[in-house]
Amino acid sequence: MDKDTQAVIDLLNHALAESGLSQAAFAGALGTSASRFSTYRSGKTKPTAQFVLRAGRLAHALRKAREYRIMTAPGTASAIREASDEDWAWRMLLQGRDHLRLLLNRHDGSEAAWEAVPSTTGQAGFDALLAVLTAHEFEAAAEDPPDWTMIEALADPWIPEHPFLERDEIIKQTPAYLSRVNIFVPARDLVTA
Template sequence: MKLDRDTRKVTAWLDRALADSGLTQAEFAAALGTSPSRFSTYRSGRTKPTAAFCFRAQRIAQGLAATRRARVMSAPVTAKIIRDTDDEDWAWRMLLQGRDHLRMLLEDGDDTVCAWEAAPPSTGSAGFDTLLAVLTRREFDQVGVEPPAWCEPRCLPEPWIPDHPFLTREQVIAKTPEFLKELNVFVPARDLVTA
């Protein structure tokens, strides 16, 4: 199939965005909220994406590249680290560090905050997925910036009450903030505070 000049430019633009993102094609497609097969048809020129999709792909890819250079976590990086560890304490630390990096970007008005618009892959835990989504949403809400679509948290079907080293199950439930209880996630408020 011979592509016209404009379509070739669009496919080159998307190829560049994919390379800049540092993600695989499947990961980048998911980060943009589309399927790998659909993204593949965009890159081949068989299907023409909207201009908005192209601009979003470029903006998010540039944000992901900038956060990598600055060694700042994004939502996909945070989720991947959580998924790849067997150490639950490390997973908690990385979740909070990712949230703190987002907070810093938002407070500084940094343009690379668009890296957090990239939908993360699953952490491998519905509880951590929900917690990452709700904490991300709260950070965006607190500065009056529209949160990304991916961080619309969904209530878990069953309560998620991670083991706590010092508190009983009942104490964890009692010390959990309402915004988490509504989602069936039970984590004491003090465990969400970082120094």
């Protein structure tokens, strides 16, 4: 094996270790499959320079988020998926969004942890909402949103049940950035203390 290939393997192995994730989870966070990532780590397939750099940057950001005890997109999706009820799922979604705000305010590169592609929450509405809220926070911080946040509008409107608002009131009180993707949640339900 040539020195350059070995150097790439070493960089990917270091990134994987630094990320704190399993190979499958880190590969998913990078937007590739575990088997493809394995071929990169063995030297059978050569990744692009961009992929190697992204792996290092993402791993470093994931380590920083872990040190700060801050949720990432994959962690938020997992917390939503594992929530015992829908109220808890909403809390996890908003807590993750608030943690993203904290990272964006640090200006130390740790916000890149939110570039990690999350797995599904198990519900199309929450998947879409996580993507849209993440994109909205990056845009509000004048940063480019991660690629995984660029989604199509839901085929059918998602209007989660509300304890005291009627459907028309929910639609009227939904911010435009949500209604554009066929999600309807009142703006005040997205506010945290």
